């Protein structure tokens with residue numbers, strides 16, 4: 416199948432490389448010249464495990480090309496739309512400017528029988544509206560919605576071996592034709608018995624935002640329990656383990672700590688509330704406001720605990736921040752709780768020295784006022800407190816004795832509940848965490 420992928424960011428670049436890996440002929444298109452130059456040279460424009468290898472192998476086969484010129488999309492069978500849908504400035508709603516621009520610029524180049532496949536996360540109702548733009552430009556083309564569930568850090572694996580596929584299709588023969596194109600694209604996953612949900616546009620759009628809303632709710636649920644654990648001396652990690660053994664609950668996504676961030680969960684739960692409001696279903700999702708509020712409180716709690724560790728004042732204290740990415744195995748700092756805490760600590764008078772294995776360049780662009788180190792040891796040298804905010808493996812494996820010899824004062828905040836408190840206390844550290852005594 417000849418496929419284009421419009422928007423080559425965290426989602427699109429991985430999708431393009433994986434589609435080529437599966438044997439399709441792929442053209443990646445983006446308006447960002449620098450990104451296209453990097454991808455054309457076989458370089459990943461961001462950190463994602465496995466992507467560089469995939470780009471190298473796909474480019475070598477000649478099946479993967481990149482361009483900034485949308486007119487090159489003419490003659491392709493299927494077009495994935497994977498551009499950003501960020502939060503609008505000062506509003507909860509999603510900004511659909513990029514999706515609209517992508518579909519509008521593609522429309523004149525659609526050949527009869529082409530299928531436009533939405534991947535971006537959009538407010539319910541968007542697909543039906545975009546289908547009108549596609550039909551007006553090329554009556555024999557169809558629009559389908561095929562939401563994406565990959566996780567950053569596991570994006571290649573999740574794309575090649577998804578745990579389910581969802582097709583949102585129009586009614587009638589056009590839907591049948593779009594389904595056969597999607598089936599051909601995903602032939603390998605379907606042969607491996609990947610569950611497939613075929614539905615209408617609205618259902619497919621709602622599957623995606625419901626999944627992210629549920630994940631965000633699960634995290635905020637356990638973080639709410641952590642707040643209660645904090646005032647009772649209970650241990651939220653033991654609570655999560657114990658309730659997680661119940662298969663109806665499950666242990667995954669019950670890690671209490673600094674809460675969720677990234678380019679998706681926060682903006683998606685806000686956009687979902689905004690859209691429900693527009694549709695007159697305001698009441699339905701008011702709990703997501705609370706999910707968001709619980710999540711944001713984690714950040715101020717981390718700042719307060721750091722202040723407590725420093726005997727009530729951050730002023731002039733040297734604080735080593737370990738981790739800036741919104742999660743490990745990613746360089747993404749969009750709405751990163753870690754970067755937010757680092758910046759709040761500095762704003763409240765601390766001398767912050769931050770380190771992250773991959774995210775320093777992105778963090779520097781957003782917060783040039785912070786100081787950055789080249790290693791955890793350099794950041795922690797003579798520090799009054801260490802705050803671990805993103806649970807990279809190299810931080811989880813730190814040796815409390817050796818690390819203790821570097822710092823000025825052995826104070827540590829474990830913002831992700833990822834260290835062994837006994838071990839750190841035995842090495843002479845004052846250990847604090849969120850939701851653990």
Ligand SMILES: NC(=O)C1=CN([C@@H]2O[C@H](COP(=O)(O)OP(=O)(O)OC[C@H]3O[C@@H](n4cnc5c(N)ncnc54)[C@H](O)[C@@H]3O)[C@@H](O)[C@H]2O)C=CC1
Pocket residue numbers: 421422423424425426427444445446447450497498499500513516517520534535536537563564565566567678679
């Ligand atoms: N990052 C992730 O893990 C996942 C993201 N999503 C959704 O996928 C969409 C994209 O997200 P990301 O890849 O993270 O965003 P991103 O910001 O990394 O990438 C978006 C790309 O689209 C490009 N772009 C903007 N306008 C364009 C146009 N008119 N033509 C061509 N390219 C254009 C931008 O230059 C950028 O490279 C969002 O709706 C997001 O919610 C869904 C599942 C996973």
Ligand SMILES: O=C(O)[C@H]1O[C@H](OP(=O)(O)OP(=O)(O)OC[C@H]2O[C@@H](n3ccc(=O)[nH]c3=O)[C@H](O)[C@@H]2O)[C@H](O)[C@@H](O)[C@@H]1O
Pocket residue numbers: 536563564565566567568627630634667668669670671672673674675676677678679680741742
């Ligand atoms: O729509 C999207 O873009 C994607 O959003 C999330 O994926 P991602 O943002 O890559 O990362 P997650 O692993 O979901 O983590 C999100 C945030 O939650 C935090 N988290 C996660 C799990 C947990 O138990 N506790 C917790 O605080 C992480 O630290 C991180 O900040 C979803 O997991 C994907 O299925 C979805 O496709």
